[in-house]
Amino acid sequence: MTNGIPRSIRSGIAGLLAGAAGWSNQALADGVNLQEPASVLARSIYDLHTIITLICVVIFIGVFGVMFYSVYAHRKSKGHKAAQFHENVKVEIAWTVIPLIILIAMMFPATRAVLEMKDTSAADITIKVTGYQWKWGYDYLQDGFGFYSTMTTPMAQIEGREAKTANYLLEVDNPLVVPVGKKIRVLITANDVLHSWWMPVFGVKQDAIPGFVRDSWFTANREGTFRGQCAELCGKEHGFMPIVVEVVSEPKYVAWVADQKKRAAAVADDPNKVWDLAALVARGEKVYANNCVACHQATGKGVPPAFPPLDGSPRVTGPKADQIHILLEGVMKDGKATAMVSFAKQLSDTDIAAAITYTRNSWGNKTGEAIQPAEIKAARK
Amino acid sequence: MTSATHGLGHPQHAPGAHDSHDDHAHGPPSGFMRWVSTTNHKDIGTMYMLFALMNFFIGGVMAMIIRAELFQPGLQVVNPDFFNQMTSLHGLIMIFGAIMPVFVGFANWQIPLMIGAPDMAFARMNNWSFWLLPPATILLIGSLFVPGGSLSAGWTLYPPLTVQQGMGMDLVIFAVHIMGASSIMGSINIITTILNMRAPGMTLFKMPMFCWTWLITAFLLIAAMPVLAGAVTMLLTDRHFGTSFFNAAGGGDPVLFQHIFWFFGHPEVYIIALPAFGVVSQVIPAFSRKPLFGYTSMVYATASIAILSFMVWAHHMYAVGMPAAGQLFFMYATALIAVPTGVKVFNWVATMWKGSLTFETPMLFACGFLFLFTLGGFTGLVLAIVPVDIQLQDTYYVVAHFHYVMVAGALFSAFAAVYFWIPKWTGRMYDETLGKWHFWLSMIGFNLTFFVQHFLGLAGMPRRIPDYNLQFANFNMVSSLGAFLFGGSQLLFVYIVYKCYRGSGEKAAANPWDGAEGLEWTLPSPPPYHTFETPPAVK
Numbered sequence: 001m002t003n004g005i006p007r008s009i010r011s012g013i014a015g016l017l018a019g020a021a022g023w024s025n026q027a028l029a030d031g032v033n034l035q036e037p038a039s040v041l042a043r044s045i046y047d048l049h050t051i052i053t054l055i056c057v058v059i060f061i062g063v064f065g066v067m068f069y070s071v072y073a074h075r076k077s078k079g080h081k082a083a084q085f086h087e088n089v090k091v092e093i094a095w096t097v098i099p100l101i102i103l104i105a106m107m108f109p110a111t112r113a114v115l116e117m118k119d120t121s122a123a124d125i126t127i128k129v130t131g132y133q134w135k136w137g138y139d140y141l142q143d144g145f146g147f148y149s150t151m152t153t154p155m156a157q158i159e160g161r162e163a164k165t166a167n168y169l170l171e172v173d174n175p176l177v178v179p180v181g182k183k184i185r186v187l188i189t190a191n192d193v194l195h196s197w198w199m200p201v202f203g204v205k206q207d208a209i210p211g212f213v214r215d216s217w218f219t220a221n222r223e224g225t226f227r228g229q230c231a232e233l234c235g236k237e238h239g240f241m242p243i244v245v246e247v248v249s250e251p252k253y254v255a256w257v258a259d260q261k262k263r264a265a266a267v268a269d270d271p272n273k274v275w276d277l278a279a280l281v282a283r284g285e286k287v288y289a290n291n292c293v294a295c296h297q298a299t300g301k302g303v304p305p306a307f308p309p310l311d312g313s314p315r316v317t318g319p320k321a322d323q324i325h326i327l328l329e330g331v332m333k334d335g336k337a338t339a340m341v342s343f344a345k346q347l348s349d350t351d352i353a354a355a356i357t358y359t360r361n362s363w364g365n366k367t368g369e370a371i372q373p374a375e376i377k378a379a380r381k
Numbered sequence: 382m383t384s385a386t387h388g389l390g391h392p393q394h395a396p397g398a399h400d401s402h403d404d405h406a407h408g409p410p411s412g413f414m415r416w417v418s419t420t421n422h423k424d425i426g427t428m429y430m431l432f433a434l435m436n437f438f439i440g441g442v443m444a445m446i447i448r449a450e451l452f453q454p455g456l457q458v459v460n461p462d463f464f465n466q467m468t469s470l471h472g473l474i475m476i477f478g479a480i481m482p483v484f485v486g487f488a489n490w491q492i493p494l495m496i497g498a499p500d501m502a503f504a505r506m507n508n509w510s511f512w513l514l515p516p517a518t519i520l521l522i523g524s525l526f527v528p529g530g531s532l533s534a535g536w537t538l539y540p541p542l543t544v545q546q547g548m549g550m551d552l553v554i555f556a557v558h559i560m561g562a563s564s565i566m567g568s569i570n571i572i573t574t575i576l577n578m579r580a581p582g583m584t585l586f587k588m589p590m591f592c593w594t595w596l597i598t599a600f601l602l603i604a605a606m607p608v609l610a611g612a613v614t615m616l617l618t619d620r621h622f623g624t625s626f627f628n629a630a631g632g633g634d635p636v637l638f639q640h641i642f643w644f645f646g647h648p649e650v651y652i653i654a655l656p657a658f659g660v661v662s663q664v665i666p667a668f669s670r671k672p673l674f675g676y677t678s679m680v681y682a683t684a685s686i687a688i689l690s691f692m693v694w695a696h697h698m699y700a701v702g703m704p705a706a707g708q709l710f711f712m713y714a715t716a717l718i719a720v721p722t723g724v725k726v727f728n729w730v731a732t733m734w735k736g737s738l739t740f741e742t743p744m745l746f747a748c749g750f751l752f753l754f755t756l757g758g759f760t761g762l763v764l765a766i767v768p769v770d771i772q773l774q775d776t777y778y779v780v781a782h783f784h785y786v787m788v789a790g791a792l793f794s795a796f797a798a799v800y801f802w803i804p805k806w807t808g809r810m811y812d813e814t815l816g817k818w819h820f821w822l823s824m825i826g827f828n829l830t831f832f833v834q835h836f837l838g839l840a841g842m843p844r845r846i847p848d849y850n851l852q853f854a855n856f857n858m859v860s861s862l863g864a865f866l867f868g869g870s871q872l873l874f875v876y877i878v879y880k881c882y883r884g885s886g887e888k889a890a891a892n893p894w895d896g897a898e899g900l901e902w903t904l905p906s907p908p909p910y911h912t913f914e915t916p917p918a919v920k
Binding site: 031032033034035041042044045048049052053056059060063064066067070071074075076077080081082083084085086087088091092095096099100103106107110111113114115117118157158159160164166167168169170192193194196198200203204205206207209210211212214215216228229230231232233234235236237238239240 | 454455456457460461462465533534535539541542545628629630634635636669670671672673674675676677678700701702704705708709712713716717719720723724726727728730731732733734735736737738739740748751752755756759760762763766767768769771772774775776836839840841843845846847848849850851852853856896
């Protein structure tokens with residue numbers, strides 16, 4: 001790659017020639033034009049850029065063709081005598097109105113692309129992207145897991161003690177993984193200072209603003225590994241927070257999500273750990289406060305009839321399997337879901353076990369039972 | 382008139398220009414105090430220009446450091462934090478220390494000569510507006526040496542990064558305050574001079590274009606600089622006095638700063654560009670030996686650009702995210718600026734058309750300006766298109782774009798101005814051969830540096846990074862080599878200017894150019910210390 005100047009001059013000239021000869025995508029792919037798009041949106045932008053640039057090139061050649069003809073032909077050294085004309089209202093109007101018409105014509109495809117770009121509705125998957133100094137955080141909101149993504153290029157390469165590899169500065173430990181052909185909505189924010197999440201092949205660049213959430217979207221149209229970078233100066237390591245997105249097939253994505261969830265669960269709590277009653281009640285109080293208290297109230301009395309009491313309820317003091325079932329499956333009434341939804345996805349085995357234990361040993365309920373996470377795990381289908 | 386040069390020697394009193402009264406019997410002080418206490422527009426103009434030249438080299442050295450680090454992938458020359466300090470200060474020093482002052486220098490020298498006024502309207506304030514600048518530069522440069530170093534958050538000063546900075550940031554804030562005050566005073570002076578001190582018969586629509594563009598620029602400055610002062614003051618209070626203008630946790634908004642900054646920042650682009658347009662509008666007719674085509678439409682186009690420049694600020698912020706209606710409005714308004722700018726370019730080309738052209742150095746630089754500034758204008762139009770800008774925002778494409786506008790635009794125009802007027806200022810012709818060398822080396826060096834940056838940006842290289850992937854290595858090397866050539870060839874410029882001020886070179890006639898017209902060319906070269914004490918007759 002670093003074989004000196006000739007190659008870049010060659011590719012530069014190739015680029016110019018290709019531009020003059022009709023902007024062949026093939027010849028320009030080598031680092032002199034926008035990257036080959038991998039999404040519908042990036043394709044629109046690519047084509048829009050080509051059209052606008054071509055119009056500009058044509059006008060430029062026209063105007064400076066005239067200037068250079070004048071430079072060539074109207075020289076004093078050739079004995080050219082200066083004419084003394086110095087105004088013409090018709091000409092002035094013409095070169096005001098004609099450019100205006102060209103600009104208005106340009107605005108049609110541009111406006112269409114803007115509206116396409118801003119339409120983040122009907123997304124299949126929503127991922128929250130958070131910029132940190134100096135890494136990216138990704139949260140899969142629908143699947144309830146997340147991770148950080150940090151550059152892996154070693155300092156030895158940066159400082160020249162080792163040879164630089166092809167993905168120098170553009171490689172990370174945990175890439176963002178998305179399925180091909182699905183509309184991905186990215187919610188972008190930052191934790192500390194401004195960052196900007198930029199994936200050239202998807203045509204997405206959105207500043208990450210601390211305290212605010214902005215969104216963008218892309219639909220990858222082919223599988224592969226794609227690379228981008230932070231585009232907003234965010235301090236000294238700004239050049240070292242790359243973005244890597246792996247676009248995979250739908251089945252692979254599903255498998256990857258399952259794997260991620262398992263890993264997330266594994267990191268959280270070991271569902272096979274055996275807890276004592278006091279510890280479960282203490283933890284359960286917190287889970288209850290975060291998830292249950294709004295309806296069932298701190299007193300356990302609920303707000304009947306919509307939100308039944310837990311204190312003294314036969315469902316809480318009765319067989320534990322019934323209560324576990326309610327938390328995992330929710331409550332249906334006349335075939336419709338009630339406010340008591342399933343907590344199977346929201347809470348871990350340990351949290352559910354703790355919450356149940358807490359309710360069975362609080363207020364007037366004195367079952368003295370400690371429900372272990374393993375029982376919840378077993379009850380999950 | 383004596384043969385001594387005006388320049389840096391003792392001021393000469395021309396008996397002819399100075400007949401009826403002589404109430405300052407002792408004359409101005411000599412030596413250093415002459416420059417500290419002077420109220421003479423020519424002395425102040427000279428000081429502005431020398432000050433700008435000094436900053437041009439300080440900012441230039443920073444650019445060389447940047448390009449040296451980017452010569453190859455990997456970190457070799459500086460650490461990332463210092464690299465960021467260099468890019469930030471390079472921007473501030475070149476804009477506020479070099480480009481703006483040099484055009485104020487031209488205004489000081491030329492406007493009174495061009496409109497037949499004896500001096501600027503507020504001569505003492507003129508002295509003060511210049512002498513505010515050196516302390517500002519000292520603060521900027523000094524910020525490099527305080528604990529934590531200087532501003533490393535970019536010349537655009539975006540919070541929250543600027544709130545994180547060390548005390549170097551506070552020095553920069555005060556420097557910006559001081560430079561803003563200086564610009565506002567300078568602008569008031571220029572407006573008052575032009576509106577009140579024109580010689581009898583010099584109606585507004587008889588004024589040279591340079592005066593028109595400066596009149597409009599001065600209004601832009603008065604409108605824009607206080608906005609910047611407000612923005613940096615809010616930064617200061619956010620940093621030290623517990624306010625939360627730009628902190629979401631306290632109810633503020635980091636994006637608010639960007640809106641305020643670019644409400645200043647976009648007019649600032651035209652504050653730099655319009656006087657450059659003015660210079661080119663003087664130079665092209667002179668060397669085409671033909672009057673400026675479409676003078677009236679040029680005035681209206683300049684005014685239109687100035688007004689539109691206040692309505693397009695958010696095109697710097699497309700990637701921040703705003704409603705579709707907002708993006709569309711700013712896209713349409715930005716594209717609209719291409720119309721009056723196009724009118725100016727067409728008028729300049731029409732001025733050359735069927736002229737009797739010669740290509741002395743000022744004309745070369747003016748043609749270089751016309752060609753490359755227009756290229757920068759076209760990339761500006763590409764960037765105005767929101768979806769395309771989303772790809773190119775904060776990449777090297779933008780770096781290339783604004784250097785075509787600022788360097789090939791404003792700087793080349795400043796070179797044209799110096800070569801055009803230096804015979805008047807010093808009484809000596811510059812060395813034409815060296816001048817041409819300076820032009821061609823600058824032209825080649827500039828394009829090597831910045832043309833390839835379009836490709837880098839398109840291919841995906843972000844700006845403000847000290848290191849990059851190998852796919853960008855070749856063009857970066859070309860760019861750095863070009864930058865070293867471009868930077869080095871500016872030493873030639875210093876030598877050429879020095880020769881004129883030293884008084885070597887051919888003596889200049891009152892009007893050394895066949896085609897140049899205007900009151901300044903009716904005066905001897907160099908002009909006496911005091912000129913037009915009796916208003917000239919304007920036909």
